[in-house]
Amino acid sequence: MTEPAxxxxxxxxxxxxxxERDGDADAGIKVLKGITLDAAQGEFIALQGTSGSGKSTLLHIIGLLDRPSTGTYRLLGQDASTLDDDHQSDLRNLSLGFVFQxxxxxxxxxxxxxxxxxGLYSGKPRxxxxxxxxxxxxxxxxxxxMHFKPSRLSGGQQQRVAMARALLNEPKIILADEPTGQLDSTTSTEIMKLFHTVHDSGTTIxxxxxxxxxxxxxxxxxxxHDGKIVEDTIR
Known part of the structure; x- marks a missing residue:
């Protein structure tokens, strides 16, 4: 059986x-409240919710940009919960690609x-x-x-550059946080076509x-909703 991504x-x-730092145990802001989730290799998953639902926090934990307070997280078969910062950084750079709003x-x-x-951290020849x-x-x-600076590119073109950057190290998983949030509807459609092309190659999104x-x-x-999974639908 294949290990989940x-x-x-x-x-x-x-x-x-x-x-809470001063000793009040009830003073913390609980953003995620017991998330249990498996994602198979090659899936295309959308995390949806209103602002404050916890979706970006969850994505940051998946992307090893943050650590959970409690619970267990395995990424591509490795127990990421127990890795130190250096090993998390290595796993993130080699296995994950990021596209942000x-x-x-x-x-x-x-x-x-x-x-x-x-790629500058991969050790590959320039x-x-x-x-x-x-x-x-x-x-x-x-x-x-290729040789234009970002100021000479449209928003959609800049997001295409960001997608190319995310793919440079041939990651097994692409994580995207509101990647169409700053784009008009026509450009959003074009960007989503690129995501489908990446997904069709076997990449988990x-x-x-x-x-x-x-x-x-x-x-x-x-x-x-409110830090919990309230619906999980396979389409």
Whole structure:
């Protein structure tokens, strides 16, 4: 039986306030309240919910950008709950790609240089990284914009650069947080087509959205409310 890409058991996340640090155990903000979730390799999952439902916090834990307060989390067969920061960083860089609502492109670097950035920590030769980055830029339809800086790109083009960057290290899982949130409907449709292309190659995708139409693009919709899973639908 294939190991799940993501396996979470009774995950909670509480953010401490000063009163709790001073000894008041009830002062923390409980954002996740016992999340149990398995995601098979190759799934396309949408995490949906209103603001404050816990969906972005959950994505950050999946992406090893945060740690749960309690519970067990296995990522690609490894117990990520017990890894130290350095080993989490290695696992994150080699296995995960990120696409955010804000594109987080370096303004003084070209589009191609932005795509290459995650590979600088991989130890691969620069010429190999450049070759793959150029190929990815062609795949996202920006072969003629490789040497443009972000200020000369539209929002949709910047998000395409961000997707190419996320794919540079050939991650097994792509995590996306409101990737169409700053885009018009036509551009959003184009970006979602790119996600489907990536998914068709066998990559697992977990996408956070509040948008019902975007959520319906996924094969599975998990709805959160008040830090809990309230609905899990396979479409």
């Amino acid at each position: 993501i396996s979470m058991t009774d995950i909670t996340r509480t953010f401490l306030q000063q009163a 804000s594109f987080y492109l370096i303004p003084y670097a070209t589009a191609l240089e932005n795509v290459i950035l995650p 010429n190999e990284l450049v070759s793959r980055a150029e190929h990815l830029m062609e795949q996202v339809g920006l072969s003629d914009r 977990v996408l956070v959205t509040h948008d019902e139409q975007v959520a319906r693009e996924a094969g599975r919709i998990i709805k959160l």
